[in-house]
Amino acid sequence: MADAGMLRFHVPEPEVRPGGTPDFSNVPIPKAGSVPRPDIDVDPRTIRDYAFSIIRVLNRNGEAVGPWAGLLSSGELLAGLRHMMTLRTFDARMQMAQRQGKTSFYMQHLGEEAVACAFRKALAPGDMNFPTYRQAGLLIADGYPMVTMMNQIYSNEADPLKGRQLPIMYSSKEHGFFSISGNLATQYIQAVGWAMASAISNDSKIAAAWIGDGSTAESDFHSALVFASTYKAPVVLNVVNNQWAISTFQGIARGGSGTFAARGLGFGIPSLRVDGNDYLAVHAVAKWAAERARSNLGPTLVEYVTYRAGAHSSSDDPSAYRPKTESDAWPLGDPIVRLKNHLIQLGVWSDERHAQAEAEILDTVIAAQKEAESHGTLHAGGKPSTRDMFEGLYAEMPPHLRRQRQQAGV
Amino acid sequence: MPRRTMIEAIRDAMDVSMGRDDKVVVFGEDVGFFGGVFRCTQGLQAKYGKSRCFDAPINESGIVGSAIGMAAYGLKPCVEIQFADYMYPAYDQLTQEAARLRYRSNGDFTCPIVVRMPTGGGIFGGQTHSQSPEALFTHVSGLKTVVPSNPHDAKGLLIAAIEDPDPVIFLEPKRLYNGPFDGHHDRPVTPWSKHELGEVADGHYTVPLGKAAIRRPGSAVTVLAYGTMVYVAQAAVAETGIDAEIIDLRTLLPLDLDAIVASVKKTGRCVIVHEATLTSGFGAELSALVQENCFYHLEAPVARVAGWDTPYPHAQEWDYFPGPARVGRALLETMGA
Numbered sequence: 088m089a090d091a092g093m094l095r096f097h098v099p100e101p102e103v104r105p106g107g108t109p110d111f112s113n114v115p116i117p118k119a120g121s122v123p124r125p126d127i128d129v130d131p132r133t134i135r136d137y138a139f140s141i142i143r144v145l146n147r148n149g150e151a152v153g154p155w156a157g158l159l160s161s162g163e164l165l166a167g168l169r170h171m172m173t174l175r176t177f178d179a180r181m182q183m184a185q186r187q188g189k190t191s192f193y194m195q196h197l198g199e200e201a202v203a204c205a206f207r208k209a210l211a212p213g214d215m216n217f218p219t220y221r222q223a224g225l226l227i228a229d230g231y232p233m234v235t236m237m238n239q240i241y242s243n244e245a246d247p248l249k250g251r252q253l254p255i256m257y258s259s260k261e262h263g264f265f266s267i268s269g270n271l272a273t274q275y276i277q278a279v280g281w282a283m284a285s286a287i288s289n290d291s292k293i294a295a296a297w298i299g300d301g302s303t304a305e306s307d308f309h310s311a312l313v314f315a316s317t318y319k320a321p322v323v324l325n326v327v328n329n330q331w332a333i334s335t336f337q338g339i340a341r342g343g344s345g346t347f348a349a350r351g352l353g354f355g356i357p358s359l360r361v362d363g364n365d366y367l368a369v370h371a372v373a374k375w376a377a378e379r380a381r382s383n384l385g386p387t388l389v390e391y392v393t394y395r396a397g398a399h400s401s402s403d404d405p406s407a408y409r410p411k412t413e414s415d416a417w418p419l420g421d422p423i424v425r426l427k428n429h430l431i432q433l434g435v436w437s438d439e440r441h442a443q444a445e446a447e448i449l450d451t452v453i454a455a456q457k458e459a460e461s462h463g464t465l466h467a468g469g470k471p472s473t474r475d476m477f478e479g480l481y482a483e484m485p486p487h488l489r490r491q492r493q494q495a496g497v
Numbered sequence: 498m499p500r501r502t503m504i505e506a507i508r509d510a511m512d513v514s515m516g517r518d519d520k521v522v523v524f525g526e527d528v529g530f531f532g533g534v535f536r537c538t539q540g541l542q543a544k545y546g547k548s549r550c551f552d553a554p555i556n557e558s559g560i561v562g563s564a565i566g567m568a569a570y571g572l573k574p575c576v577e578i579q580f581a582d583y584m585y586p587a588y589d590q591l592t593q594e595a596a597r598l599r600y601r602s603n604g605d606f607t608c609p610i611v612v613r614m615p616t617g618g619g620i621f622g623g624q625t626h627s628q629s630p631e632a633l634f635t636h637v638s639g640l641k642t643v644v645p646s647n648p649h650d651a652k653g654l655l656i657a658a659i660e661d662p663d664p665v666i667f668l669e670p671k672r673l674y675n676g677p678f679d680g681h682h683d684r685p686v687t688p689w690s691k692h693e694l695g696e697v698a699d700g701h702y703t704v705p706l707g708k709a710a711i712r713r714p715g716s717a718v719t720v721l722a723y724g725t726m727v728y729v730a731q732a733a734v735a736e737t738g739i740d741a742e743i744i745d746l747r748t749l750l751p752l753d754l755d756a757i758v759a760s761v762k763k764t765g766r767c768v769i770v771h772e773a774t775l776t777s778g779f780g781a782e783l784s785a786l787v788q789e790n791c792f793y794h795l796e797a798p799v800a801r802v803a804g805w806d807t808p809y810p811h812a813q814e815w816d817y818f819p820g821p822a823r824v825g826r827a828l829l830e831t832m833g834a
Contacts, residue, residue, distance in 0.1 A: 217566070248603045258602040265569060266602035270593040276559050277594070280566025287522060287548045287572065294566070306586070310559035317554055480600045480639050482607070482662035485707065485751035 099343055101336035105406060109416035116418050119146035119362075120153020124371075127379045131357040138348035138358040141392055144367040149428035155371040159208075161435045167208065167366050168426050168436070170228040171200035172444060175423065176452045177223070177233060178397075181240055184456070185254075185401040189464035190240050192254045194220050198396030198414060201366040201422035202327055204228040206295065209373035210263065211381075213292045217265045217278035220255050221327065222297050229262045233452065237459035244469030245462035249479070251471075272298055272305030275324070279314045282322035282380070293321040293380040301332020303347055304340040312388070316354035319385035323376040324351065326388065327363065329395035334408040351388030363393030364422040367429070392419065473497045500695040502688070504674045506648035507537045507613070510655035511575060513701050515545050518573065521659060523550045525560055525577030525613075534579060535615060535674060561587035561612060565594050568608045575659050581614035581668060582625040588633070595664040596639030611658045615671040616644070617725055617772050618809055619678060619818050622671075627809040629724075629773035634666045635750045635782065641665045641706060642749040646673060646727040647694035650747060653704030661706060670724035678725055679732035680820035709753035711760070715742035718766035718831055721757060721783050723747065726770040726819065733824035739832055741768075749779055757783070758790045765796040766831050770824055775803040800827045 103109055122142045125134055144156045151157065159167070178195040185193040196203070203224030210216070216225050226236060235247060239257055242250040248258060258266035265274060265281075278296030285292045298308060303326060315322055326347045330337050341347060351358030357379070361372040369391060376387035396414035398405050405411075430436030463469035477484065477492040484492075501509065514521045523538055529552035532539030541550040553560050557578055564574035578584045584591070591612065598608040618627030634642045641663055645651035651669065658665035672678045676688045689695030712727055717740040720730045727745045734741045742760050746753065761767045767787045769780040780801040787799050802819045810817055 215570070247605075248601065251603070252601050256601070258605045260602075260605045266598060266606050268594060268597075268601070270589060273562060273590060273594050276562030276590075277566035277569065280563030281570045282566070283563060284522075284567035284570035284572045287567075288570070307558055307562060307590075310556050310562060313554045313556055314559050314563050479604055481641075482599070486754060487751065 099336070099338035101338065101409070103410055103413070105408065105410055107410055109410045109413040111416055111418050114418060117141050117143065119143040120156070122153070122155070124154035124375070127375060127382060128384055129357070131355060134357060135352055138352055138360060139346055141360045141362050142368050142372055143362040143365055144371060145365045145425050145429050149425070149432040151367055151429060155368055158371050158374060159367060161430065161433055163208070164366070164426065164430055165435065167204060168423065168430060169444065169448070170204040170224065171366070171423050171426065172448050173452065174200045174204060174224050174227045176448050177227065177236070180452050180456055181237070182401060184240070188466065189460070190242070190254050191465055193240065193401045194255055194399070195397040196221055196224060198417070198421065199327065199329055199363065199393050200224055201369050201426070202363050202391045202393060205366045205369035206325070206373040209370055209377045210293075210295065213263070214295065215263050215265060215278070215281050215292065216295045216297065217274035217281070218267060218297045219274070219299055219302070220267055221299065223255065223257070225264055226257060226259065226262060231259055231262045231264070233455040234458050237456060238462055241459055241462070241464045242470065243459065243463035244471060245459070246471055249471040249475040251475070271302040272307040275311040276307045276314060279311045279320050279322050282320035283314070283318050286318070286321055291381060293323065293377060295323045295325060297325045297327065299332060300326065300328040300330065300337045300347055301335060301340050303350065312351065312354045312356065315386040316356055321380035321383065322386045323373065323380055324356070324386055324388040326390045327393065328390050329393050331395045331399070331409070333399045333403060346390060348388060348390035356386050356388050358388040358390070360390045360392055362419055363391030364419040364425060366422060366426045394419065498696040498698055500690045501648050501697040502675050502695070503645070503648045503651050503669070504536050506652040506697045507655055507669065508539060508541070509697065510652040510659070511538065511541060512544070514575070514656055514659045515541065515549060517701065519549070520571065520573045521575060522567065522572055523575050524553050526553055526555055526579050528552060528577050533577065535671065537613070538577070557583055557587040558590055561590040561595065564610045564612070565590060565598065565608055568610045569598070569606045573609050573659060575611040575613065578612060578614040580626050581616040581630050582628040584614055584630065591634070591640065591664070591666070592637045596637050599663065600639060607662060608664045609662050611655070611665045611667050613667045613669060616668040617670040617672050618814070619672040619680070619682070619725060621811060621814050622809070623811040624808045629771065629804070631668055631749055632773060632777060632779045635779055639664070641751065642668065643706060643747065644668045644670065644723045644749060645747065646670065646724055646745050647677070647692070648689050648697045649694050650704050650710070652697050653702050654706065654747065656701065657703040657706050660703065665706070668724070672725045677728045679728040680818065681732065682815055704747070706748045707751040707753055709747055709756040710745045711742060711756070712745050713741065713743040715740040715764070717741055717764060718768060718828060719744060719757070719760040719764045720768050720770060720828070721746060722770045723749065724772070726772060729819065729821050729824055730770055732821035733828055736821055737825045737828050739828050741828060754786060754790070757787065761787050761791040762794045765794050767791070767795070768800045768802065768824070768827050768831050770802045770819060772804050772819060774806045775801060776806050778803055797831045797833065800831050802827045
């Protein structure tokens with residue numbers, strides 16, 4: 088055997104660092120409309136190449152083209168645009184509230200609004216999402232009250248979670264939004280279990296699991312794929328690839344080749360990639376995967392290709408690890424601008440109406456914010472009682488907690 | 498009344514629970530068709546079907562994580578981790594998820610699951626078939642931790658655990674599966690059929706969580722024990738002739754502090770016995786509670802007899818396992834003898 092020499096350790100690096108010129112020329116972007124739309128009962132083995140392409144509907148001219156187009160009315164699209172605009176405005180106000188010291192922490196969705204907002208519309212009442220901390224669009228698109236979200240962010244006296252949870256870790260069974268945990272990926276396998284329970288109960292409800300690109304490296308991602316594959320659970324396994332896990336580029340989780348969607352192939356799970364900044368494409372693929380699950384055809388893995396345009400959180404400064412203008416160079420653009428242009432192209436929207444809608448939405452969000460702040464913010468006004476800290480851990484308070492509550496003087 | 502082994506009692510508890518409530522599902526590694534490596538789920542799949550009792554992939558985090566999702570849906574999963582030594586991959590799901598779901602969602606979602614795990618040593622199980630990790634659960638707010646010591650309790654406690662609205666860690670001392678064991682490994686083991694606590698009623702009954710049982714009333718010293726150590730303590734008491742009161746805690750959290758305090762105030766002395774390693778073991782919590790609540794009644798330091806602070810060895814099984822001789826010495830020392 089030839090002498091191979093010393094081994095060399097490989098650590099992937101992003102193409103560009105701060106000070107460099109953003110360059111996504113190596114990211115292949117297929118033309119809108121170029122990926123076929125198979126029947127939901129397609130043999131997964133025949134669509135393996137879908138895991139390496141990108142399903143897109145909106146082209147550069149704002150036209151909806153190809154086999155994944157035509158599923159939504161202009162009224163539904165206008166509603167979708169409003170949801171995305173509301174989420175962006177909500178984010179901006181809450182980010183500002185964090186800077187003003189009204190809350191300790193916030194995480195924005197900037198650039199990713201289409202993913203959760205469009206996905207929500209593919210689900211039926213009773214279905215359950217197992218979201219991460221970056222899918223508040225599921226709540227906005229389902230009409231969950233913004234005031235309640237803000238109450239949670241402010242940990243005030245009206246906080247439905249009684250001040251126990253970090254801001255943005257919402258929970259709403261009624262709105263099909265499972266309680267968010269700080270522990271990454273744990274919800275992915277729980278979603279599969281929920282879906283298994285629905286099948287065990289001969290129900291018609293499905294589950295949707297959510298995870299980011301970085302967290303696919305967690306072992307619960309693997310657990311979820313094994314269980315979903317073994318039991319053909321009615322679950323949509325969503326991977327939101329926004330290119331970044333805090334400061335870590337997606338190549339650290341993914342390795343040097345392949346895609347996150349391709350991870351599903353080894354489990355026999357049909358796996359699709361979709362343009363995450365294309366509201367129509369996200370919705371069409373979500374609907375396809377949801378119908379597969381509801382038809383007892385089993386799980387689907389969907390990778391949403393998008394870009395985390397904002398900082399990771401209110402505690403993060405992305406200029407320390409990536410070029411400041413990188414989001415401008417992102418080839419899939421901005422989801423709101425793209426849907427707006429499509430609606431203008433359809434003749435049902437205009438720049439004027441858009442500006443007017445922006446102003447209306449800002450008024451609505453500010454009104455909600457005022458109402459929420461009337462219930463208190465983290466350091467001022469009404470807040471949950473110290474008693475609430477001891478309540479609700481168990482269905483019935485055990486003696487040792489009763490003693491501690493008494494010691495705390497409540 | 499029929500006599501059953503602990504295995505049969507545990508199986509009967511799941512059978513009764515599955516028969517009463519179709520929301521109860523049972524799964525884990527080798528749990529379905531084969532009926533479990535300890536036979537605890539034998540016949541359940543044949544009786545209730547594959548959607549109620551099924552085999553799982555070898556993935557402890559997946560077993561507990563999917564059970565949490567099922568519980569959030571509305572089922573009542575009773576899952577098995579083949580050995581407590583293998584619960585660590587599921588520890589994240591147990592501590593950060595199952596334990597906190599009700600609290601963090603303010604009751605929006607709850608987690609009525611039971612996680613059964615064979616635990617404890619005395620079987621030449623070596624490092625990864627002998628551990629007693631109960632302190633890793635009692636330290637977690639939101640979990641309940643149960644350790645039965647006999648077939649009657651095992652059935653009643655398991656049914657109570659399955660019906661409990663909160664997550665319960667159910668540790669089954671595998672050394673007691675077929676009969677009580679007092680640590681005298683050189684003597685033949687008595688089967689449960691010859692023991693009164695092997696009497697297990699048919700049908701539904703519960704033993705409430707959070708209630709200890711006095712196994713031997715006494716006035717000289719209180720012995721706090723659970724699982725296999727209950728029988729070791731009984732042997733040590735018989736061999737030393739000390740009039741000890743032996744309390745079988747049964748549930749470690751919530752703990753029956755009232756029973757402990759009443760006993761120690763009466764006896765003025767306390768010896769704590771467990772198989773798990775000493776440092777930061779559950780005995781430390783018990784000792785602190787006794788000291789805090791019974792300080793003016795104590796006539797001797799609270800003693801702890803536990804596994805040594807080493808991994809559980811193989812060849813040195815009986816040097817490690819806290820047997821009746823070690824417990825007896827602690828009793829004599831506590832009595833000032």
